[in-house]
Amino acid sequence: MRLLWGEVDLGGGQILELLQYLSPDGEPLTPDPARPGGTHIGLRVSDIDAMYLRLSQAGVPIRSKPVEIQEEGDWLGVRCLYASDPDGVTIELVERPVVPGPVVVPDLEAARSDQG
Secondary structure, three states: OEEEEEEEEEEOOEEEEEEEEEEOOOOOOOOOOOOOOOOEEEEEOOOHHHHHHHHHHOOOOEOOOOEEOOOOOOOOOOEEEEEEOOOOOEEEEEEOOOOOOOOOOHHHHHHHHHHO
C-alpha cells in the first residue's frame, strides 16, 4: 500500500488527519452528504470570502458561492459553502458571525454553580 499522509493541527488538541491512497487502485465511492452513510467534514473559518477566492483560484471544485443561513435558530447568520476534496468528499466551510460580549450557556452556568 502506498499513500500520502498529513496532519493539520486544529488547535485545542485536535488534529485532522488527511490520507490519499496511491495504490493499490480501489473502486471510488460516490460520497453524498444527503444520503445515509454519506460523509462530510465541516471546518470553521474566519473569512469565508477569502477562502472562497483562494479555493477558486486553486481550481478546487466548489458547489456554490458562500450562502448565509436565514432561518431562525443557532445557525442564523452563519455563512457556509461546500467544496470537494480530490476524492470527492464534501468539505463544508463555516463562518459564524461575531457575537459581541461573552456567550452565556445556561446549562454550563448551572453546572458550575452545582460544583461550587
